[in-house]
Amino acid sequence: RKEVEQDPGPFNVPEGATVAFNCTYSNSASQSFFWYRQDCRKEPKLLMSVYSSGNEDGRFTAQLNRASQYISLLIRDSKLSDSATYLCVVNWYAGNNRKLIWGLGTSLAVNP
Amino acid sequence: NAGVMQNPRHLVRRRGQEARLRCSPMKGHSHVYWYRQLPEEGLKFMVYLQKENIIDESGMPKERFSAEFPKEGPSILRIQQVVRGDSAAYFCASSPLSGRTDTQYFGPGTRLTVL
Numbered sequence: 001r002k003e004v005e006q007d008p009g010p011f012n013v014p015e016g017a018t019v020a021f022n023c024t025y026s027n028s029a030s031q032s033f034f035w036y037r038q039d040c041r042k043e044p045k046l047l048m049s050v051y052s053s054g055n056e057d058g059r060f061t062a063q064l065n066r067a068s069q070y071i072s073l074l075i076r077d078s079k080l081s082d083s084a085t086y087l088c089v090v091n092w093y094a095g096n097n098r099k100l101i102w103g104l105g106t107s108l109a110v111n112p
Numbered sequence: 113n114a115g116v117m118q119n120p121r122h123l124v125r126r127r128g129q130e131a132r133l134r135c136s137p138m139k140g141h142s143h144v145y146w147y148r149q150l151p152e153e154g155l156k157f158m159v160y161l162q163k164e165n166i167i168d169e170s171g172m173p174k175e176r177f178s179a180e181f182p183k184e185g186p187s188i189l190r191i192q193q194v195v196r197g198d199s200a201a202y203f204c205a206s207s208p209l210s211g212r213t214d215t216q217y218f219g220p221g222t223r224l225t226v227l
Contacts, residue, residue: 043218043219102147102154102155102156
């Protein structure tokens with residue numbers, strides 16, 4: 001089983017739609033979680049951190065389910081500019097060693 | 113506050129030549145990560161460095177690749193005797209020393225083309 005798994009998509013949705021991505025992780029000692037966004041041929045950019053209580057930033061909501069070991073990203077009222085690849089990142093610490101594991105990304109295409 | 117800087121942005125090499133990629137982290141950041149992204153593929157971790165130390169190089173190919181982050185100056189990813197399969201985008205990211213935040217800030221990448 002991969003350490004971090006994402007559905008690669010692509011997700012094709014119309015403008016205004018609500019879309020949700022899930023990301024599962026295998027290491028129960030994982031301690032912090034992030035969603036990044038990557039546009040074609042550009043560098044990844046931090047979208048949001050994911051907190052245990054869940055967090056919201058405008059149209060974006062991130063949630064963490066430790067029991068089932070997954071995080072999710074919900075995008076409401078999709079815009080054309082949301083088209084990108086969304087990367088899930090999981091971090092765990094073991095003493096001074098910390099490891100960041102990146103998912104391969106979920107591709108989203110928002111259509112007019 | 114300047115972001116993470118990488119140069120060159122584009123690098124063309126012939127097979128067998130050496131490629132040197134440079135990364136200057138954000139001011140105040142002492143952790144540097146290198147990633148490789150092959151065309152149409154995901155981001156693959158290569159190496160994690162702090163100043164003068166390699167912390168985790170589990171993603172580095174065993175041969176031809178090396179990385180350093182000296183006390184002064186940028187981090188360098190060096191690829192010796194490049195082959196066509198090394199053609200990829202190489203991204204550098206940095207994160208701050210203080211706290212245990214792991215937010216990574218990425219540079220614009222270096223696109224290596226091996227002819």
